[in-house]
Amino acid sequence: MTRNAAALESFGSVLVAMVTPMDADGDLDIDAAVVLAEKLVADGVSGIVLNGTTGESPTTHQPEKDALVRAVVDAVGDRVRIVAGAGSNDTKHAVRIAASAERTGAHGLLINAPYYNRPSQEGVYRHIRAVADAADLPVMLYDIPGRTGVAIGDEALDRLAEHPRVLAVKDATGDVPAGFARMRRTGLAFYSGDDALNLAWLTHGAVGVVSVIGHVVAGPIAEMVGCISRGDLRRAQDLAVELVGVCDALMGAGQGAVYAKAALDLLGVIPSRAVRSPLVAATEDELADLAERLRVAGLFPAP
Template identity: 65%
Template sequence: MSSTSRPPRTFGSVSVAMVTPMKPDGTIDIPAARRLARHLVNSGADGLVLNGTTGESPTTHQPEKDEFVAAVVDEVGAEAMIIGGAGSNDTAHAVRIAEAAERTGVHGILVVSPYYNRPSQEGVYRHLRTIVESTSLPAMLYDIPGRTGVAIGDEILDRLAEHPQIYAVKDATGNVAQGFDRMRRTGLEYYSGDDNLNLAWLVHGASGLVSVVGHLEAGRYAEMVRAVDSGDLYTARDLSAYLAPVVESLMGGGQGAVMAKAALQLQGHLTHRSVRSPLVEANAAEMADLRTALILHDLLEDADR
């Protein structure tokens, strides 16, 4: 693959689905958010997704969502694509989130299919289209049926692909073959939403990834993207193999937001690993196992060992 055949990247190539730092009382820690955003961009991320599921979007609210977004945009908005999550199973509520995100300065929005309600495919189509059209921003659709209970079907995806504001899909279906066919058919940019499938998506022509593990390994993921772009699949494969235990330590048995915050606390990038109920912060045993995994992969400084 030559450099001239790189896929389009409206939303960057390595976006981190950023956690929302919190104090022990559950309030959002804005100074910590600024520091974390700076660290992630300096480490190799060229995009940040704010107020997504990993950012505990179901339990954060306006105006705190907007304060969080404004701080990150101010800190790194000139250096990275800032993508605002606009997810809700209430269409009107999702519209309010999207409109507020645009006013606060995000560069694009991430729109997820409605969860729990289990609407018809026409209902999913109208929900997504309505949110997209509530702003003037480029939009990325998020297909994650394991969480939402409803998939974005082929027929409505084809219709949505014709919308001038819809540029991309974050795919967490686990079905790379289906995604490859959809990517070819619709012309939409595809982004891996499963860290254990990042290499598979990239070699199938995906534009990039939206990663939880990028909290720890944005630099290596950026290196993987460059390797695939240059046709060096051996290097990309070796990087994927090296990263597999890190992916397992964060995503294998725990909840992504919980384990990412725990890892960032161990590294010293967060003071607290607090999460909001119904999530529960990592316990002592989980922290011990995670510490061991991070040490084995040189993700803790010597002083932390």
């Protein structure tokens, strides 16, 4: 089986990096998380990423991460793949997260380079290798140097590609040509980690997307992925153009978790747009602007 085929089987092709719903006091809202997961499945996703950046992983703690994974796996894990983030700048902590994700039923892991510490490439490799070794689960690497402060360089990536459980890369570097060369060289499956570049990644050989805007437009994204696989580039282009407004609304004005939660609150999917500090929830003015953008995009009814 090729890495692409194994990745599609392990992770799916259309994943949403799910927000972690919280109540007005900032406590985890498991019931809302299950409702949201059910909505995403109904919208056509094939995978859900929990406890990633959009899930506010730096400010959620181990018991909460476990509770979220367990609840979502119990609710929808027989229908879609559940991928758990195992990100930390402390290798031992990331190892514990990965092992716990396996115990609570996750189907795969998303592992990023350790943030803030800015280790050497040898340090990046050793960190990710240790986390991948901590659980018997397929692994998607997450390369997002704009957040971590350090990239997964070519040498580290090539060595990690030799690991039997490393199947894929979620690429949020913004460098599609480099990614094209890397997917060819390593044989790893690539996923778009940047909604604005979904079409570009797919036409360069990516097998799927890990989306934030998929919280509200998973159906059109799934259709776009299907169009590319069928060779219908014109329809895929049309869909990409139609999604520009939603992408600008959710990703262009600030942190994705903030605006994804605000959009879901506006659409009545979750009961609160609360986030944890240091993130700050969308203000009333920002919410009004977002509502107007969603109206223009046809996702929110006019008053």
